[in-house]
Amino acid sequence: MAAQKEDRRIRRTKRLLRQALAELMNEKEFKDITVKEITDRADLNRGTFYFHYTDTYDLREKIEDELVHDFKEVISSYSPTPENYSARHMLEQAVGYIQEQKFLIRTLFHSSSVGDGLQSKFTAVIEDMITKVQAQLNLNDTGKQAKYICRFCSSGIIGCLNMWLQEDDGMTGRTLIDCLDDMINRAIAI
Numbered sequence: 001m002a003a004q005k006e007d008r009r010i011r012r013t014k015r016l017l018r019q020a021l022a023e024l025m026n027e028k029e030f031k032d033i034t035v036k037e038i039t040d041r042a043d044l045n046r047g048t049f050y051f052h053y054t055d056t057y058d059l060r061e062k063i064e065d066e067l068v069h070d071f072k073e074v075i076s077s078y079s080p081t082p083e084n085y086s087a088r089h090m091l092e093q094a095v096g097y098i099q100e101q102k103f104l105i106r107t108l109f110h111s112s113s114v115g116d117g118l119q120s121k122f123t124a125v126i127e128d129m130i131t132k133v134q135a136q137l138n139l140n141d142t143g144k145q146a147k148y149i150c151r152f153c154s155s156g157i158i159g160c161l162n163m164w165l166q167e168d169d170g171m172t173g174r175t176l177i178d179c180l181d182d183m184i185n186r187a188i189a190i
Contacts, residue, residue: 014052016042018063021056022107030060030111064108068121071097075129080137087184091177098161099173106165119158126154153184 006014020041024033033056039046053059074097078090098105108118130150157180164176 010052013042013044013048016044017049017052017059018104021059021063022104025107025111030056060108063104064118064121067101067105067108067118068125070101071122072125075125078129078133080133086181088177088181091180091184095161095173095177098165102165109162109165119162122161123154123158126157127151130154156183 017038020038021033023041024037035046035049035056038056038059039049049059053062071094074093075090077093078087080086105118111117127150130153131146134146134150160176160180160183164171
């Protein structure tokens, strides 16, 4: 059976719960946030919360999974050729998506510890994409070097995105895209 489209009320409820969790995560540690605080902030009944999620960890995991799924969709269009391996179009799509979800992604990146959370999930998505690109461009014949280049690029991209999200230094999305595209092109050319 085909997946049914979510009812508008359900989308609204989930959006309110996501927003409430993100706001609370900016005020206190995630582990200290209760379902009651989330539902009070969202002005929803606790029963409504439990209809959709088992606990705060389930809410966070589902939010992260949705963001990762959407991020994968956005960057999946990148298909370089040996003549043109610019990542500009993909970066424009990715940075545009991140700008749309900036508050939520910034909050989840900031609250992630090393090795878990949204930041590491986004890193894994980028590593998968880079591995695919290396194969398409026949760049993976260098063995271990390809893995190091992949990790270097994915960590650099996520590090730059994280810095851009966390710091309010006036760097525009366009400038970030230019910078990342230049760095990726240099790394691929190695």
